[in-house]
Amino acid sequence: MTDIIVCLTFDYDAESVQIRALEEAVRVSKGQFAVKRGLSRILALLEKHEIQATFFTCGWTAEQYPETMSEIVSHDHEIAAHGYLHENFDTLSVYEQKDALQKTHKALEKIGGSGSVKGFRAPYWRLAHNTLQLITEMGYIYDSSLMADDRPYVLQFSDIAGKLVEFPVEWFLDDWPLFEMKQTSPSSVFEIWKAQFDALIEMEDIPEGYRVFNLTLHPACSGHAYRIRLLERLIEYMKAAGAMFSKMADVAKSILAKER
Numbered sequence: 001m002t003d004i005i006v007c008l009t010f011d012y013d014a015e016s017v018q019i020r021a022l023e024e025a026v027r028v029s030k031g032q033f034a035v036k037r038g039l040s041r042i043l044a045l046l047e048k049h050e051i052q053a054t055f056f057t058c059g060w061t062a063e064q065y066p067e068t069m070s071e072i073v074s075h076d077h078e079i080a081a082h083g084y085l086h087e088n089f090d091t092l093s094v095y096e097q098k099d100a101l102q103k104t105h106k107a108l109e110k111i112g113g114s115g116s117v118k119g120f121r122a123p124y125w126r127l128a129h130n131t132l133q134l135i136t137e138m139g140y141i142y143d144s145s146l147m148a149d150d151r152p153y154v155l156q157f158s159d160i161a162g163k164l165v166e167f168p169v170e171w172f173l174d175d176w177p178l179f180e181m182k183q184t185s186p187s188s189v190f191e192i193w194k195a196q197f198d199a200l201i202e203m204e205d206i207p208e209g210y211r212v213f214n215l216t217l218h219p220a221c222s223g224h225a226y227r228i229r230l231l232e233r234l235i236e237y238m239k240a241a242g243a244m245f246s247k248m249a250d251v252a253k254s255i256l257a258k259e260r
C-alpha cells in the first residue's frame with residue numbers, strides 16, 4: 001500500500017488576467033470558459049469520485065462570480081488565495097502586494113468564512129523577495145509557487161513567528177504549458193503525469209506524509225471536453241494505486257504537526 005497523497009489544485013482565474021491586461025473580447029472570453037463551462041465539469045468530476053480539492057482563486061474572480069464560489073465551498077473544497085487581479089507580484093511594491101493580498105483575503109473569507117483561507121499560490125508563479133514573508137505574517141500556513149524540491153518543505157523567516165509549508169510546483173505538472181502552449185497530445189500528458197506519480201511512489205528518499213503529488217490545473221484549460229476525460233482517466237489510475245486525495249491545507253497542517 002502506498003502513502004502517496006494527491007493534491008489536485010485548480011487555479012480559478014476566470015478572466016482576471018485579461019481584464020487586468022485590458023485585452024480584447026476574444027481573449028476575455030477564453031478566460032470566461034472557466035466560469036461558463038470548465039468549473040462545473042470539474043466540480044461534477046470531483047463529486048463523482050468523492051474527491052476534495054483546492055481552488056486558488058483571485059479576489060476579483062470571487063467578487064465577480066460569488067455564486068460559483070458558493071458552489072465550490074458547498075462541495076467542501078478549499079479556497080486559497082491567488083492574487084486579486086492575477087498580478088505579477090515581482091512587479092509590485094510592498095504596499096501594492098499587501099493591498100492585493102488583503103483585498104483577496106477579504107473577498108475569499110466572505111465566501112468561505114473567517115479563518116478559512118490558509119494558503120497562497122502566486123499568479124504566474126512569480127514572487128517578490130518578500131511575498132512569502134507577507135503571507136506568513138497574515139497567518140497563512142502554506143504556499144505553492146516555488147520549485148526547490150519535489151516534496152513539501154518548510155520555510156521559516158527571521159523575526160516572523162509562523163512557519164510556512166511550501167508545496168513545490170513544476171511546469172510538467174501544470175496543464176497550461178502542456179496543453180495551451182505546447183499542444184501536447186492527451187496520451188502524452190497522461191504518460192508524463194503517470195510517470196511522475198509512479199516514480200514518486202517508489203522514491204525511497206521521501207518520508208511518510210511528504211509524498212505529495214501536486215498537480216496544477218485550470219478550469220479554463222482542463223475543463224475542455226477531451227481534457228476532462230483525460231483527468232478522469234488519471235484520477236481512476238491514481239485511485240486504483242491507493243492514492244489518498246487531500247486538500248492542501250490539511251496536508252500542510254499534518255506536516256506542521258510533524259515539524260514541531
Ligand SMILES: [Zn+2]
Pocket residue numbers: 011012013082086123124
Ligand atoms: Zn492563475
